[in-house]
Amino acid sequence: MDQVTIKDVARVAEVSPSTVSRVISDSSQISSETKERVRAVMDSLGYHPNAIARSLVNQRCNSIGLVMARPTDRALANPFFNDIIQGIAAVTQQENFSLMLTSADSYESETREALNLLKKRQVEGLILMASRTSGEIITTLVRENYPFVLVGRSQEHKEIPRVDNNNIKAVKETVRELIAKGYSNIAFLSGPKDYVVCQDRLQGYREALAEAGLVFRPELISYAEFSYEAGIKKAHNLLARGQQQIDLIFGADDLLALGALRAAEARGWKVPDDIGIIGFNDTPAASLVNPGLTTVKIPIKEMGERAARMLISIIEDHKYQGEEVIIPTEIVWRDSVLL
Amino acid sequence: MDQVTIKDVARVAEVSPSTVSRVISDSSQISSETKERVRAVMDSLGYHPNAIARSLVNQRCNSIGLVMARPTDRALANPFFNDIIQGIAAVTQQENFSLMLTSADSYESETREALNLLKKRQVEGLILMASRTSGEIITTLVRENYPFVLVGRSQEHKEIPRVDNNNIKAVKETVRELIAKGYSNIAFLSGPKDYVVCQDRLQGYREALAEAGLVFRPELISYAEFSYEAGIKKAHNLLARGQQQIDLIFGADDLLALGALRAAEARGWKVPDDIGIIGFNDTPAASLVNPGLTTVKIPIKEMGERAARMLISIIEDHKYQGEEVIIPTEIVWRDSVLL
DNA sequence: TTGTAGGCGTTATCAT
């Protein structure tokens, strides 16, 4: 159980520790015979370089941390969790980085944890999921010049490395298509006002309306908490206006749209015949529901990949210019709107 | 950006590095005046102990790794992902451990990665999610005497530390209740035969039938891949037998049950009036669907907590007895069965 | 092509 070190290998192979070290890094200045011999010894002894020791001398630990705003933004973040990690992990593995997770029951303690990881030198950089409160940690990160990448958008900070999708554009184009399909009384069921994503999506909606020469009707906007129940409730309020006032509900999130689906059903409105419903995010549930929920899909895994790649290159190059990557979204047409 | 070390603190505070070290560990043999003074210096210099260096001398890195069988068992594992991590992370944070994630596109490379983490001494132990192929890595882990905990069950290995739910018992009791409610022609829509969970759940079903004196009818058992589509298809086959042959479908997983729901709907069967449907796992979608899916819920977060706690205690105590924790499940009654 | 020595930041042992 106790560790085989470079010295053990050296002794058995009858070379010096430095030679072994050079074999590990496949140095060109070692004869192939010694290399072979040393490698054979490494195998037979079951030697594995101690990552901690290497980190200490190299001053590089080759690992990054992921900070999810799970507690506060749970409803929103949940569906992302899997995919974003998949993406990040794919590239970290490929680039020989390790991935550490921070977690806590409050966003404050979570970011405190993450910052600590950085200061203790356990990770070399951070990937942050944008949230209502990520502004402050970003300020710290920028001030202390730590490598990081933001997934999403921050109101407070503009010139930072980030990967995101364009919510304004996505909704605008979707609504444009909806209008082209004949919808004209489109309601917007938003999440809480203080989420940037909600603001952006609402703005996309307004821009599309303006573009089509449709008047913006504030009474068709409703704000709900990010919950299924809240979605149902607020959708009911919207639906209560009657069929000639409203022919489609655009949910700022699938959960909300799913709530709207349920509310319409409860009132005996047929979807998509009596009313169209569309969501955002392409939650797994969107395809499991009947009728299937048409929704805007964000390639989250790809965002994770890009974020990880970006962070690693920042770490390695030490250059830190506020480059942004915007990932295009895609409409997934299912059965909840008329085609 | 360059690191403040214990030596810097020592110099400024005009003490020796060892004194600083003792202040860090709050040693009782340091006068409170020096402690205060040193702490003040640490603050003013922004000193943070280097975790890597500590790990090197302590021969303890205080971190564990999580191995998910994501690629192969995606459908099954997905819903667990979030919650299990929540649970694990809660404990690791509380116990001052770090959590590392391994990930890869094949289970082989994922476990290879994980094993590597162990050998490189980057983690002190592993939490494994049981899967079809986790047998081999467990063999290795046991042979090389590495600390680990299994979440789930392994066919090949009996006496290992693990946390699980009792699938046999859960289904048995659920079916018992279903029978008490008047169901007597219960079909079982299983996942692939080679999953232990499926075998166990099927056995629970059989035991409940036997207990109630109902005959086991093989034609009411169907095996599907773990996908919604497969669930729909196989449910159709079952449903084709007609209403007097079948009054409930028990899905070995929510995804399958959701497929059954859809199939029943497609045939114009009313749920729960014409047929009852029940699932397992309590996927988020189960509550978003109409009618809401009755299902068996596993407290996954709690399993994560227990697993993490168990692993840490194994690491610290170096004792390794195959203790098991079985977490009780719970039926979540919704609208897809008659009450 | 290989070996020697010093150091990465910390802790533990042995002095004082």
Add this chain to the structure above:
DNA sequence: ATGATAACGCCTACAA
């Protein structure tokens, strides 16, 4: 109560 010194396992000048 505090300091000097030697590790922990590895890497990298500098030497040979």
